[in-house]
Amino acid sequence: MQIRYFLALSLLPNLVSAQEPSETETVQLQCVIQPPVSSSVDDRQQLTNLSPEDIVIISDRSEAAMGDKAHFSGNVSFSQGSRHISADEAVLDQRNEKLDANGNLIFSDELFTVTADSLNAQMVTNSATLKGAKYWLHGQQIHGDAEQLNITEQNNLELTNTNFTTCPVGDESWLLEAKEIRIDSTEEWGEIWEAKMRIGGVPVMYIPYMTVPVSDKRKSGFLFPDFSTSTTNGVEVSTPYYWNISPEFDLTFTPTYMSARGFYSKTEFRYLAGENQDGQLNFEYLANDDKLDNSPDRYLYHWRHQGAINDNWRVQANFTDVSDNNYFNDLNSDVNRSTDNQLSRVGEISYFERDWDFGMKVQDIKVLGEDEVPYQVMPQLNFNYQTNDFWNSLDFKFNSELTNFQHKENEYSTATRFHMEPSISLPIQGPAGSLTSEVKLMQTQYWQDIADDSDLDDSVSRTIPQVRVHGQVNFERQTQMFEMDYKQTLEPQFQYLYVGYENQDGIGIYDSAQLQEDYFGLFRDRRYSGLDRIADANQMTLGLTTRLFDDANIEKLKFSLGQIIFFQDSKINYTDENIEAAPSTSVLAAELDANLYNDWFVSGAVQFDTENGDTKKSEMTLDFRPSNDKLLQFSYRYVPDLLNTNTNDRVNISQLGMRTTWPINDDFYFVGNFYYDLNESRSIETYTGVQYESCCWAMRLSYHYRIKTNYDDDLNPSVDAREEFESGVYLNFIIKGLGGSGPLGVEDMLNEGLFNYRKPLYLRN
Known part of the structure; x- marks a missing residue:
């Protein structure tokens, strides 16, 4: 027969209704008799009107006397609030409010679970002592043994002649033995006295006192x-x-x-x-x-x-x-x-509403290794307004800025620039395509404090109109390639751009630079960043994108090709010179991203000068990635006429690269990077790293050989006196559970070098 006892924790007089006494009871003990159930916790959830202080005891057999002792045996289960004890037998001393339990004993609450040979609990103080204990902290990997484990009134743990580890049971890769450990359940940290660290069973360190985390708390x-x-x-x-x-x-x-x-x-x-x-x-x-x-x-x-x-x-x-x-x-x-060779110093405050925003910014950029110092923005005020469908489906935008440019060196001109840019656009969107027409007026006023040897004007007013029409059409069809069914799209697009011409020789260069001419850049409405040079344009951009989707609608290929046709030569250069001769077309820009076969991916981009037959820039990567932790990547990049900041010479960059990360087993990883300069016929970077990471410790050993970036400066007047290459060996060792969480992972090793890893593109719709 299974018997439940419900006892108030304080003085134990408030007993819930009972129906049957045990055969050996001298005084009837109030109790409730229920059929056997598999879990006392589930039984308790079926009961109502119980406070967290009530105690539930379940057993196969019991002998009890009111106000004295109650003896329970056979599948004993003791529950009160979040605490639960199970044992072969237990004795409840009602007079002294004590509970003793032993035999297959398990104690658990919200923070930890303990198995022990015996338990002695004081219910008034809500404390307990367990001997021959093994414990596990919930939500953590920490577990261990203790000769004696005390649970205090504050629900803290005090362990004597104990040890702990975060390794799996039976794995003693590392073990910390201590004379005493105290774990504060509120602060979630442990204090350890007279600790001895063992690695692989060998003692390696003695620590008189230390603290360790038992959660993510700082x-x-x-x-x-x-x-x-x-x-x-x-x-x-x-x-x-x-x-x-x-x-x-x-x-x-x-x-x-x-x-x-x-x-x-x-x-x-x-x-x-x-x-x-x-x-x-x-x-x-x-x-x-x-x-x-x-x-x-x-x-x-x-x-x-x-x-x-x-x-x-x-x-x-x-x-x-x-x-x-x-x-x-x-x-x-x-x-x-x-x-990184640029140090940005910026301060900005902005105010945002639904249709407009206002901002104020100051900015200074320090370029390491460069003699020329950029201009400071001291300050810049921006006001922007936008409203959609303000009249007959027309959208209206107004952008403006007031910027003061200063320079740290007196021989440079300084300026204040006021710019306004209202625009009206008509966007037409549909599933078959889109057409956007835009008219813009760019009005700029410069007030310049001219340096002695400058040919700039004191005051310049510049008004430039712009017309832009951009359209795209979407076609699609079902096709079959390599005996597989695909959906193919064809997305031709065009952009006509007209920007008026105005001579800008009298304006200094304060924040302008030439932008990239990749496929995306072909459809910009300007050639230079900033506002000091607005290039005139009368041109048409033609582009085409095609995509392949499989039966699951996953994008397997994307190819884009585009070029600008100049109807009229641009007369504006971002230097101080006007240019009369210009090519009739821009570079031919192409980009490719494809899932070649199973786990093979290829991506690439090229910018080709069709008039001179020269490649302006190209890059290509081939990736094999059968899973998230396996990668093999080959790459090539070519950039001609690049400025070498060390020598101020123009050089061509032609480099081959290879990188890989591969698991040797479930816990052991290898990462390798290698980059080779074809022009110089030498390696410019080699990185080799191995990382072992288990659930309880991690180690990373790496070797790095790479070219150094060296600049002339006051501390090192001669670049020749500095090393051209750097090599090193690095070791990181972390024991988890003692304040460390291990290396950041394989992706962290992939980014150790000069050339950051770019993930292969998993194409999606």
């Missing part, structure tokens, strides 16, 4: 160190310390010793400013760089802030400065990569 403490050696910095050891200042602030301080340079420190401070704003401050400092002749101090400071003040106002700020041009080339900064 806490101050040391993070795992990083080790590396390279020709640039020598042996490098970093030991980061994390300081959880408050829920809104934290700081990471990373002292680093480099045998070739000295002591290098990095500090990162992060903050939250209300619910919708956040920011970050970085300061990096290397005192007396031993590798440079004059042992200079080198530094970086960086500030970033962004967010929303309210539903309408947005703010953004970004400022970075370094001591010298080669800072990112020599040092492993947390802010920028070695391939």
Whole structure:
């Protein structure tokens, strides 16, 4: 017979109605008799009017005396609130409010599950002691053994002569043994005394005291160190310390010793400013760089802030400065990569409504390794208005800006520019295609403070009209290729663009540069960024795109081809010269993305000068990716007449590349990158990395050999004195559950080099 007892936890007098006493009861104990069920938790859910303090006891047999002791045996189940105990037998001492249980004992609540030889519980204090325990923390991989485990009144854990690991049961890749561990269930961190670390069963470290996380909650403490050696910095050891200042602030301080340079420190401070704003401050400092002749101090400071003040106002700020041009080339900064040579300093505040917005911005750009200093925007005011279908399906836009350009050097001209750009467009959309007609007027006024040797005008007013008509037609048909059924689309499009001409020799170049001429760029309405040069145009762009879709409507191929036909030569160049001779057509731009066969993908782009028979730019990649963790990629890129910032010479870039990531088994990965310069007949980058990652620890070992970007600067007046190539060995080791989460993954290794990995395009509709 199965008997349920419902007992109030406090003084145990408020018993829920009972119907049958046990055969051996001397005093009738109120209880409820129910048929056997498989789960006491399910039984309890069927009962009503029970408070979280009520206790439910289920057993096959019981002997009880009111106010004294009750003995339960056979599939004993004890539940109160979220806590549950199951055992072979249990004794409830009603007078002293104690519970003893043993035999196949399992204790569980919301935070952990424990198996033990015996349990002694004090119900008044809501505490318990378990001996010969094995425990598991819910939601975490942490588990271990303990000679004795105490559950305190605050639901904390105190373990004596214990150990824990995050490895699977039976796997002791690493094990932490300790004399005492205390786990705070509220703070979700553990304190450990007299700990001994074992790796593969071998003791490797003794730690008198340490703290570890038992959840994702933040806490101050040391993070795992990083080790590396390279020709640039020598042996490098970093030991980061994390300081959880408050829920809104934290700081990471990373002292680093480099045998070739000295002591290098990095500090990162992060903050939250209300619910919708956040920011970050970085300061990096290397005192007396031993590798440079004059042992200079080198530094970086960086500030970033962004967010929303309210539903309408947005703010953004970004400022970075370094001591010298080669800072990112020599040092492993947390802010920028070695391939970044522009430091943006921008502050912006914007206001948004449904149909209009207003913004104010200041901007300064520092270009590393360049003698020419860009103009500063101090400040720029923008006002934009847009309304759709304002009259007979016509859309209206009005864009405007007022910009003041300043320069740090006095010999340069400065200017204030006011620009207005109203436009009216008629968009016609349909399933068979679209046609958009637009008329625009660009009015610009310049007030320029002219340098002594400049031929610019003090004041320039420029008015340029623009007409643009863009149309596209969509055709599709069913076809069969390679014995497979496909749906093929044919999407021809055209754009006629007329932009009036006005001589702009009297205007300086403040923020303009030539844009790319890829397939997408053929359908732009301007040739240059910024507003200092608006190129006249009388031209027609013709383009064609075709796609193939399989039976599942997945795009298997996309090919685009286009070119601009110039009806009239443009007279505007973004330099100070007007050009009279110009080609009759633009480059022929083509792009291809295709799923060749099964897991093979190809993508490429080419820009070909049809008049001179020259390739202006080309790139091609071939990817084999049978699964998300397997990749083999071959690539080629060619860019002629590119400026070498080190020598100021024009060079042609012709490079072959190969990269791969492949699992050796379920936990072990290999990543390799190799890039070769065909013009120089040399390798420019080699990266090899292996990573092992299990559920409880991870290790990454990598080797890197790459060409260095070197600039002339005050610290290093001669580029020839610097290394042309850098090589290094890097080691990362993480034990999960002791404050680390392991390397960022295989994709992180793919982006270690100078050439970031571009994922193969899985074509979709």
